Amino acid sequence: MSTAVLHPETDGHAVGREVMLRADKVTMKFGGLTAVDSVDMTVHNGEIVGLIGPNGAGKTTFFNCLTGMYLPTSGQVTFNGSVLPPKPREVVKAGMARTFQNIRLFPNMTALENVMVGRYCRTSSGAFTSIIHGPKYRAEEIATRERAAELLDFVGLGGEGGHLARNMPYGNQRRLEIARALATDPKLLLLDEPTAGMNPQETKDAEELIFRIRDTGLAIVVIEHDMKFIFNLCDRVLCLVRGKVLIEGTAGEVQSDPRVIEAYIGSPKTKENPDA
Amino acid sequence: MTASATTRQRAYNVERIVGLVGGLIFAVSAFFPWAYGHEALDDMAYFGSPSPLQWFAVVMALALINCLAASLLEPTLNNSTGFLKLLGRISKRFGWIRGARALAIGMLAYAVLAILAVALELNGLVNLEMGAWVALVGAGIAFGSSMMLPTGRAPFLERIPSYPVLEIATIALLLMGMLFASAYALSQEDGGTFLMVLVFIGALAGFAIGSGFGSWVATAGRRHRTVLVSSAFLVAFLFPFTQNGSDANMSIATQVLIFAATAVGLNIVVGLAGLLDLGYIAFLGAGAFTAAVLSESAFATINWHPPFIVVMLLSGCISATLGLIIGSPTLRVSGDYLAIVTLAFGEIFRITMNNLDGSSGPNLVHGSSGIPAIPNLNFFGFDFGQSHVVAGIELGRFANYFFLMLVIMSIIILVFTRLNHSRIGRGWVAIREDERAAEAMGVNVFGLKLLAFAGGAFLAGFAGAVKAHVDVSVVPDQYVFLESAFLLAAIVLGGMGTVMGVLLGATLLKLVPEKLRFMSDYRMLIFGLLMVVMMRFRPEGIIPNQRRALEFHVDDEELVEDVEERLPYEFVEFEEVPA
Numbered sequence: 074m075s076t077a078v079l080h081p082e083t084d085g086h087a088v089g090r091e092v093m094l095r096a097d098k099v100t101m102k103f104g105g106l107t108a109v110d111s112v113d114m115t116v117h118n119g120e121i122v123g124l125i126g127p128n129g130a131g132k133t134t135f136f137n138c139l140t141g142m143y144l145p146t147s148g149q150v151t152f153n154g155s156v157l158p159p160k161p162r163e164v165v166k167a168g169m170a171r172t173f174q175n176i177r178l179f180p181n182m183t184a185l186e187n188v189m190v191g192r193y194c195r196t197s198s199g200a201f202t203s204i205i206h207g208p209k210y211r212a213e214e215i216a217t218r219e220r221a222a223e224l225l226d227f228v229g230l231g232g233e234g235g236h237l238a239r240n241m242p243y244g245n246q247r248r249l250e251i252a253r254a255l256a257t258d259p260k261l262l263l264l265d266e267p268t269a270g271m272n273p274q275e276t277k278d279a280e281e282l283i284f285r286i287r288d289t290g291l292a293i294v295v296i297e298h299d300m301k302f303i304f305n306l307c308d309r310v311l312c313l314v315r316g317k318v319l320i321e322g323t324a325g326e327v328q329s330d331p332r333v334i335e336a337y338i339g340s341p342k343t344k345e346n347p348d349a
Numbered sequence: 350m351t352a353s354a355t356t357r358q359r360a361y362n363v364e365r366i367v368g369l370v371g372g373l374i375f376a377v378s379a380f381f382p383w384a385y386g387h388e389a390l391d392d393m394a395y396f397g398s399p400s401p402l403q404w405f406a407v408v409m410a411l412a413l414i415n416c417l418a419a420s421l422l423e424p425t426l427n428n429s430t431g432f433l434k435l436l437g438r439i440s441k442r443f444g445w446i447r448g449a450r451a452l453a454i455g456m457l458a459y460a461v462l463a464i465l466a467v468a469l470e471l472n473g474l475v476n477l478e479m480g481a482w483v484a485l486v487g488a489g490i491a492f493g494s495s496m497m498l499p500t501g502r503a504p505f506l507e508r509i510p511s512y513p514v515l516e517i518a519t520i521a522l523l524l525m526g527m528l529f530a531s532a533y534a535l536s537q538e539d540g541g542t543f544l545m546v547l548v549f550i551g552a553l554a555g556f557a558i559g560s561g562f563g564s565w566v567a568t569a570g571r572r573h574r575t576v577l578v579s580s581a582f583l584v585a586f587l588f589p590f591t592q593n594g595s596d597a598n599m600s601i602a603t604q605v606l607i608f609a610a611t612a613v614g615l616n617i618v619v620g621l622a623g624l625l626d627l628g629y630i631a632f633l634g635a636g637a638f639t640a641a642v643l644s645e646s647a648f649a650t651i652n653w654h655p656p657f658i659v660v661m662l663l664s665g666c667i668s669a670t671l672g673l674i675i676g677s678p679t680l681r682v683s684g685d686y687l688a689i690v691t692l693a694f695g696e697i698f699r700i701t702m703n704n705l706d707g708s709s710g711p712n713l714v715h716g717s718s719g720i721p722a723i724p725n726l727n728f729f730g731f732d733f734g735q736s737h738v739v740a741g742i743e744l745g746r747f748a749n750y751f752f753l754m755l756v757i758m759s760i761i762i763l764v765f766t767r768l769n770h771s772r773i774g775r776g777w778v779a780i781r782e783d784e785r786a787a788e789a790m791g792v793n794v795f796g797l798k799l800l801a802f803a804g805g806a807f808l809a810g811f812a813g814a815v816k817a818h819v820d821v822s823v824v825p826d827q828y829v830f831l832e833s834a835f836l837l838a839a840i841v842l843g844g845m846g847t848v849m850g851v852l853l854g855a856t857l858l859k860l861v862p863e864k865l866r867f868m869s870d871y872r873m874l875i876f877g878l879l880m881v882v883m884m885r886f887r888p889e890g891i892i893p894n895q896r897r898a899l900e901f902h903v904d905d906e907e908l909v910e911d912v913e914e915r916l917p918y919e920f921v922e923f924e925e926v927p928a
Contacts, residue, residue, distance in 0.1 A: 140789065142785070142788075142789065161788045161789045161791075162788060162791050162792070162793060162794075165789070165790065165791035166791060170790075170791075171789060173786065173789075177783050177785070177786040177789075178783075178786070179778065179779050179782035179783055179786065179787075180782060180783075181778075181782060181896045181899040181900055182775075182778060182779070182782065182896070186775060186778075189772075189775055190775050190776070190778075190779045190787070190790055190792065191790050191791070192772075193772060193775070193776055193779075193790065193791055193792045193793075194790075194791030194792070194793075195791075196772055198771070198772055199773075200768060200773060200800060200804065203767055203768055203771035203772065203773055204763065204764055204767045204768065205767075206767065210771065210772075213772065214771075214772070217772070237899070237909055239909070240909050253790060254790075257790060257791050
């Protein structure tokens, strides 16, 4: 699949070093619980950033803060130089799209229709032109459908467009969710556990798909528990523990850090650390 | 084939033959008198010359015999050659037993209804002649045997190749049949006869759906949508010509149209956007009051009488504004809360109108006495109050309004279907399916909900403006909560998210009470029971939107496969369905 599919205007390899997304001391409290505690994160153009951490570390909550589904208690999120309002719709319009940890497709719509819904924010034909089938409506409907079919092809679901989303195999649902997110023309894609529940072959395919998306010039932030996957894929990795950034660095650095291992599986019981 | 399977097949064949005999008995019973007196139903007291109702019984019996005979002969036909083999292959595609079951249920209901009606109308069971009992026995036998037979596979008639001429001819014939059936049903003065005609039509419809013929017609209708829609309107247009100047039936028909148009508008809110609105009648009322206040009635309070087209647009705009006012704060809450707020809004509207009487508030609508004596419309010298003779048939006052409502109805249907199949319709489906995911994908959830709310209100205002002139007077107490409930019931009964379903539901809910005056005391009881039965057996309505049906049946795999073949049509208008 050529890189022109996603960003016709760039050649796909112009990986700049400008900061695209900057989260600045983002804190999210639910009552007395601090789920995310002043987390800083930057994402540069064309970068794949991994977000790891044990269950309950606040990864998904942080995602929700980034995408406007939660209003952070303090801190702010800047995207391409402007502060993001806490409205999911505005965030999508600005160029950030996400997938969900537990797949949230529109189950009773076909695959093609699901992706077409993703085009909603990039089209604008209103009620009047839809009713009279005005030229704008016709042009947009045809373009929407073509683009949706193109994206289904891109994620490897070409020819599956007519199936109901709820009737598709699990792996394909994940792909479809990515296609739907891509349909919003994002500059940054946030993937929440894209390989959860997949077998090794499917994980490999997903990895290959994410690389292809990166090659088209998109930046990607990915939450994942599969360490092999994350270290193959990511330029940079953040490890979150109990809402705080434990360590940030290249995949190799994070992998070899004893604190990360400790956070996941605990430390051996020693004389210096009898409580572990 | 194993021995036990052969035995079972033999047992089934015996069942089929028993059913055939039952059907035959039912058919023969029609030639015997059913009732002792001539006053009961449509005079079933003759030997050897059936009344129309008895002929209907013959038709049902013949259809049942056809079903059972086809399923009995099918294996034999398939083992033969030539033309018989072809017949067998065609027959294989039908769901004969499913059709037979629907017919047998219909026959049983028909016989029971006839016996009850005769007994009631002539005071006592003694007035029943032998024919009626024979019919009951025949129907019972047919019912028992068809219920014991296995239904077999689902019919797949819609998968046969397309024969355009045949399809269009069938559509035309069916619509013509509907025109005559509705004219015939309407001309029945007797409540029992009317009900029996309804049961007959229902049994035939059940037979069509069960045997697979219905889905073939539905597929044909989708292939030739323009033909279907234009001929449906032609039939509706021709309807007043079958009434020969009878204002009684035309008045009912016009009221049905107004009710149906309002219900289709409400279906945008309920069926498409998935918002429960319990105060929708207020928007119809707002339109009616606007039109009344601006009419040339001597009681109108505003001395400005613009042409009706302006009045209609104004009515729509005022209703839509009310929709925006009530919607913008409440559409942020979900489900039940919205229902409660709209319920309250409906009541507030009625009470406000009652108070605009000059003593509690400004005298705008004369309070509870409302605005009477609204004159008929006059379009460029065409007086809606006058009768006109066209092609030798007299068209009265209500026929004029019927034609006007038909135009408005077509506008409302156009708005409904076009919005449903657009980017906006996709947004509505997405909101219904998963509101948070829709929001996260950039769908303007609040804006789309508000659009549905205000748009629906606008269309109701349209219908209200005409209603003011049809009803001659506008009184606040016409716009009570019960009417909102009926509108909603029409949608739930007919089918959420479809035009055909709502038309059917609205017709049933408005027409049946008009014809069955004698049981008007039990109207609510019967509707309540009907709703409970619907919720138990077919929660998505009689003619539901495919997607709505899916939402109600989460585990139905057969339905999923069925819908997958059809759904791509919904949002593909300009090219072939993607492979």
